[in-house]
Each structure stands twice: as C-alpha cells, then as structure tokens.
Amino acid sequence: MNLYSPRSDMPPIQEDAWVPSTCSLCYGTCSILAHRVDGVVVKIEGNPDSEVGKGRLCGKGVSGIMTHYDPNRLRYPMRRTNPKKGLNEDPGWKRISWDEALDEIGEVLRKLRADDPRKLVVQRTTTVTACRVPFHAFATAFGTPNFSVSGGGQHCGNGAHLISGMMHASWSVVPDFEYCNYSIFFGASKGHSAGHASCSNMGKAADARARGMKMVVVDPLCNFAAAKATEWVPLRVGTDAALALGMCNVMVNELGIYDGPYLQAKTNAPYLVGPDKLYVRHPESKTPLVWDTRTNGARPFNEVPAADMALEGEFTVGGISCHPAFQSLREHLRKFTPDWAEKISGVSAATVRRLAKEFATEARIGSTIVVDGVALPYRPVAAIAFRGAQGHKNSVYNFFSVTLLNHLVGAADVVGGCLGFNPTSHGYPETGMVRYLPNADPDGLMIVGSWMGYHYPYPPAQPRLPQNLGLQDLFTIGMTSPFLDSTDREEMWEKFDVPYRPEVMINCGANLVMSIANKDAVAASLSKYKFIVSFDLFLTETSNFVDIILPDCDYLQSLDARSNYPFIFSLPAGMGEWCWPIRQPVLPPEGDQRQFADVLLELADRVGFRADLNAAYNAWLDLRPPYRLVGDESYSYERICDAELKNNFGTERGLEWFKEHGLIKWKKKPEEVYWRPFVDARVPVYLEFLKPIGDKIAAIAEPRGLKIPLEYYEPLPDFLPCRSHCCDKPGFDFYGFYYRDVVHTNSFTMENPWLDETARLDPFSYAIAMNRSEGVKRGFADGQAVWVESETGRKVKGRLKLTEGIHPEGLGFAAMCGHWTDGQPVAKGKGVFYNDLLELDWEHTSPININLDLCVKVRVVPAESAS
Amino acid sequence: MGVRWDAVVDPAAVGRHQPRPPLPQPVIDRSSRRIRVCVRLFGALAALSAERSLRLELPAATTIAGALAALGERLGGTLLAQLLDERGQKRRHCRLFVGGYPVEDLRMPLHATDDPTEIDIILLIAPEGG
Numbered sequence: 001m002n003l004y005s006p007r008s009d010m011p012p013i014q015e016d017a018w019v020p021s022t023c024s025l026c027y028g029t030c031s032i033l034a035h036r037v038d039g040v041v042v043k044i045e046g047n048p049d050s051e052v053g054k055g056r057l058c059g060k061g062v063s064g065i066m067t068h069y070d071p072n073r074l075r076y077p078m079r080r081t082n083p084k085k086g087l088n089e090d091p092g093w094k095r096i097s098w099d100e101a102l103d104e105i106g107e108v109l110r111k112l113r114a115d116d117p118r119k120l121v122v123q124r125t126t127t128v129t130a131c132r133v134p135f136h137a138f139a140t141a142f143g144t145p146n147f148s149v150s151g152g153g154q155h156c157g158n159g160a161h162l163i164s165g166m167m168h169a170s171w172s173v174v175p176d177f178e179y180c181n182y183s184i185f186f187g188a189s190k191g192h193s194a195g196h197a198s199c200s201n202m203g204k205a206a207d208a209r210a211r212g213m214k215m216v217v218v219d220p221l222c223n224f225a226a227a228k229a230t231e232w233v234p235l236r237v238g239t240d241a242a243l244a245l246g247m248c249n250v251m252v253n254e255l256g257i258y259d260g261p262y263l264q265a266k267t268n269a270p271y272l273v274g275p276d277k278l279y280v281r282h283p284e285s286k287t288p289l290v291w292d293t294r295t296n297g298a299r300p301f302n303e304v305p306a307a308d309m310a311l312e313g314e315f316t317v318g319g320i321s322c323h324p325a326f327q328s329l330r331e332h333l334r335k336f337t338p339d340w341a342e343k344i345s346g347v348s349a350a351t352v353r354r355l356a357k358e359f360a361t362e363a364r365i366g367s368t369i370v371v372d373g374v375a376l377p378y379r380p381v382a383a384i385a386f387r388g389a390q391g392h393k394n395s396v397y398n399f400f401s402v403t404l405l406n407h408l409v410g411a412a413d414v415v416g417g418c419l420g421f422n423p424t425s426h427g428y429p430e431t432g433m434v435r436y437l438p439n440a441d442p443d444g445l446m447i448v449g450s451w452m453g454y455h456y457p458y459p460p461a462q463p464r465l466p467q468n469l470g471l472q473d474l475f476t477i478g479m480t481s482p483f484l485d486s487t488d489r490e491e492m493w494e495k496f497d498v499p500y501r502p503e504v505m506i507n508c509g510a511n512l513v514m515s516i517a518n519k520d521a522v523a524a525s526l527s528k529y530k531f532i533v534s535f536d537l538f539l540t541e542t543s544n545f546v547d548i549i550l551p552d553c554d555y556l557q558s559l560d561a562r563s564n565y566p567f568i569f570s571l572p573a574g575m576g577e578w579c580w581p582i583r584q585p586v587l588p589p590e591g592d593q594r595q596f597a598d599v600l601l602e603l604a605d606r607v608g609f610r611a612d613l614n615a616a617y618n619a620w621l622d623l624r625p626p627y628r629l630v631g632d633e634s635y636s637y638e639r640i641c642d643a644e645l646k647n648n649f650g651t652e653r654g655l656e657w658f659k660e661h662g663l664i665k666w667k668k669k670p671e672e673v674y675w676r677p678f679v680d681a682r683v684p685v686y687l688e689f690l691k692p693i694g695d696k697i698a699a700i701a702e703p704r705g706l707k708i709p710l711e712y713y714e715p716l717p718d719f720l721p722c723r724s725h726c727c728d729k730p731g732f733d734f735y736g737f738y739y740r741d742v743v744h745t746n747s748f749t750m751e752n753p754w755l756d757e758t759a760r761l762d763p764f765s766y767a768i769a770m771n772r773s774e775g776v777k778r779g780f781a782d783g784q785a786v787w788v789e790s791e792t793g794r795k796v797k798g799r800l801k802l803t804e805g806i807h808p809e810g811l812g813f814a815a816m817c818g819h820w821t822d823g824q825p826v827a828k829g830k831g832v833f834y835n836d837l838l839e840l841d842w843e844h845t846s847p848i849n850i851n852l853d854l855c856v857k858v859r860v861v862p863a864e865s866a867s
Numbered sequence: 868m869g870v871r872w873d874a875v876v877d878p879a880a881v882g883r884h885q886p887r888p889p890l891p892q893p894v895i896d897r898s899s900r901r902i903r904v905c906v907r908l909f910g911a912l913a914a915l916s917a918e919r920s921l922r923l924e925l926p927a928a929t930t931i932a933g934a935l936a937a938l939g940e941r942l943g944g945t946l947l948a949q950l951l952d953e954r955g956q957k958r959r960h961c962r963l964f965v966g967g968y969p970v971e972d973l974r975m976p977l978h979a980t981d982d983p984t985e986i987d988i989i990l991l992i993a994p995e996g997g
Contacts, residue, residue: 117914136992143911147992265872306873377872410872454960454991461959462952612989615909618964619989625967677872 014038020047020662022563022583024555025060025067026745027152028198029129029563029570031579031663032057032064034556034586041065041556041586046199050663051572051579052564053199059743060194063754067554068587070751072538072823074551075591077101085527085545087519093549098592101548102599106606108531109142112504113607117143121469121484121502121529125509126152127748129570130560130583132452133620134597134637135508140619141604141612146469146484146502151515151816151835152746153480156387158851159395162477165457167403167683168413169438169448170420171568172196175382177204177213178574179369179416182362182381184216184355186240186402187388189225193742195386196421200572214362216355218243218347219388220735221769221812222805224742233355234807237735238855239345240389242719243352244401246341249333250356251408257360259379262410263311266676267685268445269326270309271301272317277715279443279688280322288443291315291324301444325686325715332716344719346807359383363409371415371575374670377677379409380416387740391854393846396477397717400687404717407685413676419574422567424449424675428578429666433622433648434565438681445689446681450566455479459689463696466496471850474697477690478850485516485525486840495704507534508596509552513541514747514816514833517840517852518794535596538751539823553595556586561641561655562621575673581663582645582655597637605634623647687715694848712848723844727791727857734770734811736788736856738834741765741815750819750827759815759830766831767801769812770860775802778860785863790837790856797863798832811858899927900979904934909989912949916942922983931963932973934986949990960991 018033023044031050035043044064048055077098080091112119122139124131126149139147149157164173174190174197175183189195191205209215209228217226218233218240226232235243251257263269270290272280279288280298287300291310298317301309311326338349362381369378383405389398403418411417427435436449441459448456455461455472466474470481471492483489484502493501505526513522519541526532526545534543535552543549560583564570571579589595604613614629617640627647629635635643642655649664658664671678694713701708711720724735743759744750759765768788770780780786782802788811789795796818806812817831837856838844844853902925913919923937932955939947950961956973957963963970964987965977977984 113914117911140910140989140991143914145911145990145992261872307871456959612909612913615907615987615989616991618967618987619962619991622969628967 019584019586020049020581021586022052022555022560022581023057023061023064024128024130024583025064025749026194026198027127027129027570028194028196030057030061030199031563031581032061036586039587041068047581047662050581051200051577051665052197052570052581054203056199056203058194058199058202059758060745060749060755061199063752064556066752066754067537067749068556070538072751072825073554073590074536074538074549075593076551077592078549079104080547087513087523087541087544089544091544091546096548098594101550102602102606105533105548106603108504109603109607113142113609116500118146118467118500119503120144121146121148121505123148123150123505123507123510123512125150125748126156127745128509128555129563130555130558131508131596133562133617134600135506136453137613137616137620138506138600138604140616141609143612145467148470148484148510149480150510150512152510154482154516154852155391155854157390158479158846158849159390159392159399160386161479162396162457162849163399163403164420165448165451166446167407168418168420169423169446171452171566172386173384173403173418173420174201174573175208175213175384176416176419176574177201177208179378180208180213180380180382181416182214182216182359184218184359184383184405185225185229186218186244186383186385187390188384188386189223189740190384190386192225192228193740194745195740196570197572204572204574214358220737220807220810221739222803223739226805232805233347233351236344236346236807237737237810238392238394238398238722238725239719240385241394241398241401241717242336242341242344243347244383244405245333245336245717245719246338246345246352247356247359248401248404248408249336250338250353251360251405252330252333254353255357255360257363257365258408259363259365259410260311261306262377262407263326263685264309265306266410266412267407267682268443268688269311269324269329269685271325271686271688272298272315272322273325273328273686273688274320274322277688277691280317280320283318286442289317325688329685329716346809359405360409363411365409369415371670371674376670376674377410377414378416379411379414381409381411382406382416382418384418390851391737393722393844393851393853394720395846395851396712396849397720401717404685407683412683414674419673421569421573422571424672424679425567425578426669426672428649431648431650434567438675438679440681444682446679446683450568452566452569453479460693463693463700465700466498469493469498469502471496474700475848475850476693477848478846481850482516482840482845482852483850485512485522486842486845487521487524488841489525492842495706502528503530505529505532507532507542507546509536511540511542511747513545514819514835516835517838518836519833521840535599539821541819541821543821543823550596550599551591551593553585553589553593555583557589557593558595559584559597559637559641561644561658573673575668575670577665577667579663579665580648582641582658584659595637601634601637610634621647690715690848706842709847712846722853722855724853724855724857729791729857731859732791732857733809734858734860735809736790736811736813736834736837736858737854738813738816744815744817747816747819747827750817750830751824753826756826756830763801765814766799766817767814768798768832769801769803769806769810769814771806771808771810772802772804774808775800780860780862786860787863788837788858788860790858792839794837796832796834796836811860901926902929902977902979903983904977904986905983906934906938906986906988909987911990912946912988915946915949918942925977927979929977930973931965931970931975931977931986934977935973950988962989962991963987
C-alpha cells in the first residue's frame, strides 16, 4: 500500500495554490512560494523567479509553518488586570475586544499628544522589515522623534552600518562573489548564515568557493563561515582593528603596495591637513586644498586633475605647514607593526605579513575587466566585517580599519572587490522611480543616495543639546541608542536638561527584556512607563510589562508592498536583476488577529491625526501625484500599498498585478553595480570631520559633567581596548561573546519546534563553546554545567561544548536563548541568556557611536561549586 | 601607477542609464504677480505651531528659501530651526513637497499660478538600525 496516496474516503482537494510572498523568519525577507491546499499551508519553498533567494530557502524559512500554526499564538487582545509590573509578576490577562482596546489606547494617545507627543516611544523589531514604514510613519505623524529598534538595532548596526554607509553608500558590504578571488571575513558570515540577502548570498558564496575564491575567516570562533573557509584565523575577541591596521601598515610601508590613482581620484588622501589635524581650506570658498604637482601650488581639490594631486610631501600654504592626508595616514600606520598586532590580537606577526601580502598582491592594482561591454577597474579582493567586529565599544575603528584594506587597493565597489548592497540605482526603466545615486557634499565626500532613515552616516548632523531621549542629536555619529533603557538614563536626561520623560510605549514584536542587556536594567526602565501597548505573535518576557497586548498577524497573513526595499538592505549585491517582491496574505487572520498596519491607521483616525499620517506616508513612500494620499481620507493599508506600487511601476502594476505576479524584475547595469568610477564623490581615508564633531560634543557634555574621551574622535584609526581588554581580575580569563546561530533568529524562533529540534541536534546551539585544551586544563568536561560570571558579578548558567574551533580565550554563546516565559513553552529553558551578563550604561557604551560593548571578561566555574 | 581611475570610465556608458521622466511643469505666469502659497505643516511641526495650515503672499521671483523665511517670520525662529540648520541648509530629515513633488534645493523658484502653490512640510524620524 502506498502510504502517500490520497485515501479514497478523503474529500477531493478543492484548492491547490502556490502563493508568491516573502518570508519573515529573519530580516533577510527571502521570497517564498507558500503551498496552500484547501486553506492550509502545507509547505513553504523559495520562489525561483525571485532574485531574493533564487528559489532557495534556509531552514528557518521552510519552518515558518510551525511558527504560524503554533497553538500559543495570540488570538485576541488582552489587558492586564494586575497593575504591578515586574519580571515575575503575573499580569492577570483579561480578554477584551478590539473596540475596548482601541478606545483605551486612543484615549491615552489623545491626551499624550495634546500634552507632549515626544513622550511617546515607538519601538519595533528589526526581524519584521514590514513594520518599518508603518511605525515610522505613525511616529512621524504623532510628532515624536523617539524611536527604537531595540536590541536588534543596538547590537547590530551602529558600527557596521555607519562605516558601510560612509565608505560604500550602503547598509552593509559583501564580496563581489562572482569575481572575487580573495576574501577576508572579519567577524562576518555573509553567504554562510543568515542576514542581508542570506539565501542569495549562500548560492553566490558556494559558487565562488567552487570557482576557487580563497576565503580567510578572522573570528574567535570557527563557525559557519570559517567551517567552509580556506583558512580560519582565530583572533582575540574585539581586536579586529589591530590585525587590520597591522595589515595596512605592511601593505603601505613594507610592501609599498597601494592604489595611488584610486586614492588620488576617489578619496580625501590628497587633501592637505595642517598641524590642527584639519583640512587646509581656501580662505574664501572654504574648499579643501590639495597640492597641484603641475603648478606647484595649493589649489581647491575640485580644480585639480586627480593625476596631479600630491599624496606625499611637506608644503607651506598661507604660512601653515601641511601635508596630504595620505602622508599622515602612512606615518600613522608605522606604529602598527606585525609584532604589535600579534601582541594585541594573538595573530602571529608572520600571519599578519602573509595575509597582507596575499591581499595586496591579489588586488591586481591597475587591472581592468570588461563586463557587459563596459570597461571597469578589476580588484578581485574584499575585506568585509559585520556583527563580530561591530559588537564592541571600539566598533568604529574596528570597522574603519577593515574597510581601509579595501580602499588602499581600490577594491571598493568595483569588479571583484568589496561591494555595498546596491548603493546606486538608475531606477525602474519605464518610470524612473526608485532611482538614487550617491552624491558629494561641498568637501567632495560621499553622501548616500539611499538610507534606512535620515540619520545619515555622513555628513553627521551637528551636535546640539539633546532633545531626543536617546541623545542621538548629541552623539550624532550614533544611531540606535542604549539611553532609552540604560541604568543611568535618568542621570543623563538630567545632565542635559531633557525637558520631558517617556510615558507611553508602542512596541511591535521586540522582546526588549531579552534583546538588549541584563534583564534587571530593562525591567527597571519598562516599569517606569505609564502605559505600554504591544503588537505580538506570542507572549514574551517583555509582555509582563505591557498594559494591552494586541494579537498580530504573521507574515503568512499580512500585506507589505515593499518587502525588499530599500535595495541597500536585503536585495543581493552584484550583477543580476533588480527585484521588487511583495508580501501578500496567504491565510486569513485567526480569531481576532489584525495586521499592525491596519490598526495604526485606525488609531490615527480615532485620535484625529489621519491627515498627518497620510502626509507621513507620502513622505516615507515618496508618493507623487496622482498617487499621493490626500487630506485626512481614511485610506486602507491595501490602498496605500496599491498607491505605492502604481507610483513606482505605473498604473497597470498596482497591488492586483503584484498579487498575481509576486514581483517585478529588471536587469542591472554594470554602471549601477560597479558605480564607483561613475560617481564623482570621494570617501575619507582620513576622518577629518570627527575632530570638530568630538570637540562640539565635548563642549556641550563636559560642562555638564560628562567627560568625552576624545581619542575616539581622532581622524586616524587606532586600536582602543574594550573594557574586557582592560580587566585584570584574577580568574577572569575568558572573553565572553555571543554569535548568531544559523538555525535561529535572535530570540524569536526559539518557539518553533522544528528549529528547536534542529538546534538540539547541533552541539553548539544551546551550549557554551570553550576551547578544548583550555577546558581540559581547567578540569572541565564536555557537557558539564557551569556558571559564567562577569567582572561585575552577573551570572548565567549553561552547559559547555569543548571544541578546538574557538580561540583559547574565547567563550562563545549561540543565539539569544534562555527564555523563561510560559507563553512560549517550546522555547522555555533552552540555552543560555547571554545578554544577562551585559551592563547597560555610559561606561559600557562607545562615546562616539553609542554602541553597546557586547564582549565581557568572565570566569567559569563548575555549577556545583558556585555559591 | 598603472591605469588611471579617471581613464577607465567610458563617458558614453554613463549616458546609457534611463533618464528620469521630467516633472510636470506648472502653468507659469511670467508677470510680476505676487506668489500665493499654502503651507501645510504635519506631525511634530504641527504640534509646535499655532497654525498648521497658512497662506502666504510672496513677491515675484521668490524661492523656496524665501518662502521658508517668510514662514519663520510668521511662526517664529523656533519652528524655523527645526527645518534649517545653523548654515541655513534644509535639515536632512525635513521633507519638503511643492505641488506634491519632493524638493531638496531651496533655491528652486516659485511661480505665480492661478491656484496657490501647496507646500507640505514634515519632519521624519531620523535614527534607524538593525
């Protein structure tokens, strides 16, 4: 008997449909086909028509069914009846109707808006990209600048996105897998794990490896990327800058290999700098000057052919001694000897020299290649960094030092080199919409053409006495802020006379109690809110602080007209096709579930700011006549999505067209992908603008008692130690860090039973990785229960996994585990809650980009012997 | 020093990209008629101002910058400081729309038309992450 044949007594199938949509198990937002049979989704696969995933789907994506059909999903609004809030306080949930919920929320918001709209904090999860525009539009319309992307944003972006944006006009960077011959991954796993354009990159990376691309992975842990690499270079946690700077020094000063023409034409290397470390400028126009070797004089940079700009030499201009910025850089690099790099990073001097030589040689400086009939520079090397290098107090210099490797050899957004994710688009051919190009500021330095918000990486906004709770208008190099929840937030707000306090929060899907730092700090912050509303799929640890829970629709039940836009975020880089997929409902809501976008529109109607919300949507979506939303008309979210699609792709291609086709594609041009030679903008290899920014911040902060360490604002990079590097407490001899698990997305997917089963088969997913030799030396055994204690006395418990694949001083924690909520019974009790070791205060925050320090010096003791 | 960066690019290739369709042009009255605009403020700006929709009458040949200056005179420097930085440049997160089309260059001239020109102004959220 064939067990898989339909039984004769089963009713005939009435409906069998494959519905194109997009995944939301992580922010990769890969395109999917959901197989629906008689109203039930039975399978999820990748969509082969889409560039986003190219028909493939990772384990998380195919497991989405189990998240959707989880019986623990929220199905109706609830209100707490216990006014007391705490980590272990039962909220006393009572079921209420949507009318009751929105009546109360509307009343709270109406009063708050009349009082001071800034008292509203809007927070979203980064996992669900679809909530970005609706929640941004809502906050914009309401009138609050206080927006948070929770731990996902705080842990993963202030360094990475800042430097990627400044140097590559994009949110993140990736090797040009199609042409790259030699790649170095510093704490990154692009193409080997989750993240931006993950499934597409996995295919590209596999093809690149098969083609023979050498891949060097620099990481404390031999993990997803390192496991497939040609070479794994174990590195002391948080010391990426030291290795990268050592390599830069070898390239420039020992080998003498660098791309002079690139530096002359595309960077500020030729700009003259004086003894004050600032540009020497034309007295009237204030344009930075360069030394013209043909006329033998100083002239504005935009009046001198690049080939004539000096990169070295000592000059006098208007009585000021000065030299090109490249000369400053070259001299500065000399102190980063390979021996020095070895001492800091643990990577041997011989390896530093070898990596530098391999990278510089394979860069093939001066070579060109023809792609689709266009002659382009060819530099088949790429050094990339991401979450590993970014999770530190020193993330700005970590990242900048790595990216300097690319820019010294001209391997930036050219064939084979380090590519930003789609920094340039010439637009959809028929309408010209979604077109953007980087351009230059008056100093000639690059401004991004597209960004995820308006806090651009360059030029940074001028610091001011802060009006935002996160203080980002003071620390203008930073993006996501810890100061909404830090233990010293009140002290900071008082220091800077912030004239209001947060009272109400609207949260979408973020589990702040777990995602940012130790739970006690976050609990204290959340307890102060008068009212919290949360859109969620499940009850989470954060739900204990929420007043009204609203049951959200998940991705199989939701509409989103721009799943993979902006293109700088999750559309694959490199040649191929532009691709604009949508997300459409595959299944109806269950119970009283409603999509957050619809609820926000209704709230705006109830509170009375619909006209503002329409205007906000017009601005965020760049809607032009005749598709602009008008007045205070109560457009549904479907109509707004339809307007956006027609606005971008023409009258015939609205929502109904996209529901049928799933996506639209058009061919990329080489000038779009390899845009660097075509855009007249430079990037800084000398961060001149940091110094005046730092001085201004200090001028505001120091009279108020906050000392600003200005070594973080120097124009040339250095290795600045994290707090963990300075800890010399006896017995605290491991560097704790957490890393992304390919099986899970932060804390979100732990509840998924298929993913949990997969994780339990993986010896690392719920364990603490320790170097085998170090473990045996200390008397530890594989699987042993241990306490891990931070130097500040915080403790977490877990089980060891001894492995040769980790730096001897590293202690690696996978994903964001350790749930304790009863609302997610599959997730509960699995793995280790690493973030509980993290402090959340100024001392553990970068004074330049307000990045939280995510590495911790710890000691490990057997669990039985812990007091 | 090898191949020059500025010699690699074929200038003809740059022109291969699709030009953007021209924006619709208003019916322009080239007389010396004064320019009537209707400025609408949204979001945080509306919260700062007693008037969220106001009509201004401006001299011929006024630019957007001139219109904002007039707005500042009417509503005060605090509001204007939200739109413009200390150098008089539009703040990045301040979005301006004239007749429904985004404007970045404040030097753009306004024209006298039969109906008042609509100028919408809104401040968007700055920080992001993830």
